[in-house]
Every structure is written in structure tokens, then in C-alpha cells.
Amino acid sequence: MGCDKVTSREESFLDLSLEIEQNSSVTSCLSNFSAKESMRGDNKFFCDSCISLQEAQKRMRIKRLPNVLALHLKRFKYMEQHQRFKKLSYRIAFPFEMQVPPEACVGGAATTADDCERLYKLFAVIVHAGSGPNHGHYVALVRSHQHWLCFDDDDVSLVDEAQLQGYFGSAHDTAGSTETGYLLFYQSESWDGNCDPPGSEEAASAGVTTDRM
Numbered sequence: 490m491g492c493d494k495v496t497s498r499e500e501s502f503l504d505l506s507l508e509i510e511q512n513s514s515v516t517s518c519l520s521n522f523s524a525k526e527s528m529r530g531d532n533k534f535f536c537d538s539c540i541s542l543q544e545a546q547k548r549m550r551i552k553r554l555p556n557v558l559a560l561h562l563k564r565f566k567y568m569e570q571h572q573r574f575k576k577l578s579y580r581i582a583f584p585f586e587m588q589v590p591p592e593a594c595v596g597g598a599a600t601t602a603d604d605c606e607r608l609y610k611l612f613a614v615i616v617h618a619g620s621g622p623n624h625g626h627y628v629a630l631v632r633s634h635q636h637w638l639c640f641d642d643d644d645v646s647l648v649d650e651a652q653l654q655g656y657f658g659s660a661h662d663t664a665g666s667t668e669t670g671y672l673l674f675y676q677s678e679s680w681d682g683n684c685d686p687p688g689s690e691e692a693a694s695a696g697v698t699t700d701r702m
Contacts, residue, residue, distance in 0.1 A: 490544040504559035514582040523593040550595040578667040580658040609675035617671040
């Protein structure tokens with residue numbers, strides 16, 4: 490926060506890990522993902538121009554949207570006072586259709602205005618049932634054509650689309666066992682042939698920008 494130099498770095502990603510807040514939504518989490526973060530105190534940034542640690546601001550945005558967008562909701566938080574991880578059963582609404590918020594995108598050679606307006610449809614949800622990260626059970630909900638299927642070990646059953654709202658989480662903090670959406674998979678309605686296939690480390694790229702002020 491002294492010399493005003495800007496440093497940018499690109500990193501490929503397979504999924505985006507999103508911080509969560511009680512009674513919010515996935516689109517809100519994506520907006521917060523791109524909010525500016527102050528780097529102060531013990532978290533100062535080393536400035537190549539000043540050759541010293543300086544106060545700075547950091548921001549992450551998506552440069553190129555993938556055909557398949559995988560989102561990881563950070564539901565496990567380490568509690569220092571208890572020396573263990575706690576599950577956050579917060580209610581996080583995930584839409585069946587969405588656009589990535591424009592503030593989460595950055596323009597560039599590989600990104601156009603149309604790209605930032607791509608419509609994504611939910612096609613799979615991994616649900617965690619339990620009260621902590623070291624125990625519990627996982628099931629997969631997958632959309633096949635016009636139906637949703639629940640894969641629970643070797644049991645496969647049809648589920649109503651409306652039932653997925655039951656996996657948003659709890660509106661109140663609870664220490665008990667809950668069933669909550671943990672990983673979300675969205676597929677773009679407009680498939681971009683220039684993007685690498687899903688699963689490739691180059692499927693998408695994110696930009697990290699640090700402003701020294």
C-alpha cells in the first residue's frame with residue numbers, strides 16, 4: 490500500500506473452494522470469493538519493488554470459465570478452542586440454473602462478455618451426512634435426462650427435484666448429524682470447444698491480483 494505496484498499470477502484449477510456464511514447462496518459465495526482481501530500484520534505481502542513486506546490487497550477472479558464448473562463448499566472449519574474440525578451445517582441455497590456473477594470474472598484474451606453470461610445447469614451434488622469430517626457418509630445425486638438419481642452405495646433410487654432443497658443445510662447452527670450439499674457440479678449450456686476436456690488441469694484458470702498501496 491505504498492508503491493502502487495500490481496502483481497498478477499494465473500493458476501489452473503479443477504474446482505473452486507468457497508467460504509460459506511449462514512443463510513446465503515452459492516452465487517453470494519462466488520461474489521465473496523472475488524472480494525478484495527487486505528494483507529496486513531503477519532500476513533503482509535513481499536513486494537519485489539520495495540524489497541520488503543508491505544501491506545497489500547489481494548483479489549481472485551476467474552479468467553476463463555470451464556465447461557464444467559465444480560464448486561466445493563468449505564463446510565469443515567478448524568476450531569482452535571476444541572482442537573478439532575467442526576462441520577458447518579449452514580443453509581447454502583444452490584440454484585438449479587445460474588450465471589457466474591460478473592464481479593467474479595475478469596476480462597482477457599480468453600474471456601468475452603458472452604462467456605461471462607454463460608448459463609450453468611446443476612447436474613450433480615455430493616452430499617455429506619454426519620457431524621464431522623472424520624466420520625459420516627457420502628451419497629451422490631445425479632441428473633440423468635429429466636430425472637434425478639440418488640446413488641447410495643449399491644442402492645440407486647429416483648428422487649424428486651424438490652427434495653434437493655432438503656440438502657441446502659440448516660437455518661440454525663447445530664452440532665448434530667446433518668445431510669448437506671458439499672460438492673456441486675454445474676455444466677454450461679453452451680459448450681466451448683476451445684476449452685480442454687473436464688478433468689484436465691487446464692480446464693480453467695484463475696487470476697490472483699495483488700495491489701500494493
